[in-house]
Amino acid sequence: MKLRASNIAKLKDQSFDVLIVGGGINGSVAAAALAARGVSVALIDKGDFAGFTSQQSSNLAWGGIKYMETWEYPLVRALCMSRNRLIRSYPSTVKEIRFFTSVQKGFRWHPWILWAGTWLYWLIGNGFTRVPFLRPVGAIQREEPVVRTDALSGGFEYSDSYLHDNDARFVFNFIRSALSRGCIAANYVAAEGSRREGTEWVTQLRDVRGGESFPVRSKVLVNAAGPFVDEVNARNGISTRHRHVFSKGIHLIVPRITDSKRVLTFFADDGRLFFAIPMGNRTCIGTTDNRVDTPYATVTEADRRFVLDNINKRLNLPKPLTEVDVISERCGVRPLVVEGAAGEKTDFLQLSRKHAVEVDAASQQISIFGGKLTDCINVGEEICDEVQRLGVTIPEPDFTWYGEAPDSVRDEFLHQARLMNLDAYTAPESSEPLSQRLWRRYGAQAIGLLENIREDSREAEVLIKGTEYIRCELRQAARREMVVTLDDFLRRRSKIALVERRETIRQSPGLMDACRILFGDEAQARHDEYFGTSG
Ligand SMILES: Cc1cc2nc3c(=O)[nH]c(=O)nc-3n(C[C@H](O)[C@H](O)[C@H](O)COP(=O)(O)OP(=O)(O)OC[C@H]3O[C@@H](n4cnc5c(N)ncnc54)[C@H](O)[C@@H]3O)c2cc1C
Numbered sequence: 001m002k003l004r005a006s007n008i009a010k011l012k013d014q015s016f017d018v019l020i021v022g023g024g025i026n027g028s029v030a031a032a033a034l035a036a037r038g039v040s041v042a043l044i045d046k047g048d049f050a051g052f053t054s055q056q057s058s059n060l061a062w063g064g065i066k067y068m069e070t071w072e073y074p075l076v077r078a079l080c081m082s083r084n085r086l087i088r089s090y091p092s093t094v095k096e097i098r099f100f101t102s103v104q105k106g107f108r109w110h111p112w113i114l115w116a117g118t119w120l121y122w123l124i125g126n127g128f129t130r131v132p133f134l135r136p137v138g139a140i141q142r143e144e145p146v147v148r149t150d151a152l153s154g155g156f157e158y159s160d161s162y163l164h165d166n167d168a169r170f171v172f173n174f175i176r177s178a179l180s181r182g183c184i185a186a187n188y189v190a191a192e193g194s195r196r197e198g199t200e201w202v203t204q205l206r207d208v209r210g211g212e213s214f215p216v217r218s219k220v221l222v223n224a225a226g227p228f229v230d231e232v233n234a235r236n237g238i239s240t241r242h243r244h245v246f247s248k249g250i251h252l253i254v255p256r257i258t259d260s261k262r263v264l265t266f267f268a269d270d271g272r273l274f275f276a277i278p279m280g281n282r283t284c285i286g287t288t289d290n291r292v293d294t295p296y297a298t299v300t301e302a303d304r305r306f307v308l309d310n311i312n313k314r315l316n317l318p319k320p321l322t323e324v325d326v327i328s329e330r331c332g333v334r335p336l337v338v339e340g341a342a343g344e345k346t347d348f349l350q351l352s353r354k355h356a357v358e359v360d361a362a363s364q365q366i367s368i369f370g371g372k373l374t375d376c377i378n379v380g381e382e383i384c385d386e387v388q389r390l391g392v393t394i395p396e397p398d399f400t401w402y403g404e405a406p407d408s409v410r411d412e413f414l415h416q417a418r419l420m421n422l423d424a425y426t427a428p429e430s431s432e433p434l435s436q437r438l439w440r441r442y443g444a445q446a447i448g449l450l451e452n453i454r455e456d457s458r459e460a461e462v463l464i465k466g467t468e469y470i471r472c473e474l475r476q477a478a479r480r481e482m483v484v485t486l487d488d489f490l491r492r493r494s495k496i497a498l499v500e501r502r503e504t505i506r507q508s509p510g511l512m513d514a515c516r517i518l519f520g521d522e523a524q525a526r527h528d529e530y531f532g533t534s535g
Helices: 002-013 025-036 073-089 111-124 137-143 167-180 226-236 301-314 373-389 407-419 434-455 471-480 486-493 502-507 511-531
Strands: 015-021 041-044 094-104 133-135 152-163 184-186 189-197 200-207 213-223 242-255 263-267 273-279 282-286 290-292 328-339 355-360 365-370
Touching: 002 184, 002 213, 002 471, 015 025, 015 200, 025 041, 025 167, 025 365, 025 373, 041 167, 041 189, 073 094, 073 111, 073 152, 073 373, 094 111, 094 133, 094 137, 111 133, 111 152, 133 137, 137 152, 152 167, 167 184, 167 373, 167 434, 167 486, 189 213, 189 226, 213 226, 213 373, 226 242, 226 328, 226 365, 242 301, 242 365, 273 301, 282 301, 328 355, 355 373, 365 373, 407 434, 434 471, 471 511, 486 511, 502 511
Parallel strands: 015 041, 015 213, 041 184, 094 263, 213 365
Antiparallel strands: 094 152, 133 152, 189 200, 200 213, 242 282, 242 290, 242 328, 263 273, 273 282, 328 365, 355 365
16 A cells, blocks of 8 residues: 555645546556656556456457448457467467367358458468468367357457457556556545646545545647546537447356357347356356446346357357356446547447547547557557657657567576576466466566575465465565455456456455555554445
């Protein structure tokens, strides 16, 4: 909590070149890019970082193969290039994965045509990934016996990529990188309205946890409020050509349905692509795509039925999946950008998933509409360019702000890890060696964790039974990751709340120990707040 309190004090004290409202993927990359290039930047979010849409995605960094059907080739090309850049820049985090797709008899396209489409997709992506394969019914039967083949006409396999940890952790690492480079960021601080005063913006902020309100000054205001962009602009008197419409999507997380590391891909009853995505010893199934009017969406009985019915129809499971098998649920709205009245006229599912950056030069304000996690590096670059065009000096315009630490740092970490036999501490539940996991999550900071374990081997103990997070990670989270509520840690800094049932977490013997490390004297209060047992 110290980091947050000291950042809130700095927000009151200083005036900034840029204030960013919203700490989802769009705000986080903007902050990471600007801070790394030497701009004085502040970022606030009314909830936790990545606490809204950016924690509800399918965790894919993908070229958008399905947009080929709507002839959006420039978008597919741009997304493929973004995906390739992410795989190159984050080799331990963004990983190529195979999509094993089966096609029902009578589907609108024959598997051979779809297979030809995957070759075109592969070429559009500069042949960066492994080549596609055709998969006749016999091969599907042999390679993925869990897939029902009685009603199939065939299938194919191609590559895209996925975020190994989860979307929220990916976003937080941009926030962390921005903080390390001088950004003043705070979660649970809401922007309640901005007005121009001379050549500056004055934004009224409220500490949602503490209740205090105070103004912050900036030359430029960046609205990265995701599904709330229009609401924030309306409050600030900014009118824009673009606006958002919302599409709701849900995922269900269930016990692992196949040992294969591939994404099982189907066409659901509504004709849309539908995935069973590996998530360690769990599988994440989804998603849906339904127009809604508000950003606040919840999983309905009908959503749950749609996902379960579709997966049960397509798999040979010993027992069909039911609500009882659902470990956790994800639900969010995609903020889709439309220009003018376009959203009313166009077929909803045909709306483009691209992003738009709109600048109001007269009032020094930038709004970021739409977009995808996949496109995040481009968003960071574009915001730097626009901020510079608005007259803010960028001291180090050529600095590369994204990507993992250099290979030499990684090799030194892995060398030290080998010398101390770190992987012997790997938890039995873990799907990978401890050294790999620590490097992916913490990069260069992981070297400090080795130091902690060398000093006291109990620092390598798994604290919350059944998970893989060790004591020194919790200490690091308490110091560097601005964990305010237990949900921040369980759902976003880690993925414990996605892969374990709430009751299992509650019963875990190490949970109170973890709360003490994260919250000190407030441990019991934060525990009770999470489980709804306070007061
Ligand atoms: C079901 C689903 C599946 C998806 N799958 C993928 C995928 O596989 N791959 C992919 O690339 N993309 C995917 N996406 C799209 C992607 O998740 C979103 O485009 C992206 O997360 C949007 O990020 P954002 O930063 O614009 O919004 P958000 O993540 O919503 O961030 C906006 C933030 O602004 C904050 N905020 C709002 N108002 C205020 C205020 N007044 N003061 C302070 N803070 C404020 C909010 O609290 C929020 O945290 C998916 C989306 C959904 C819903």
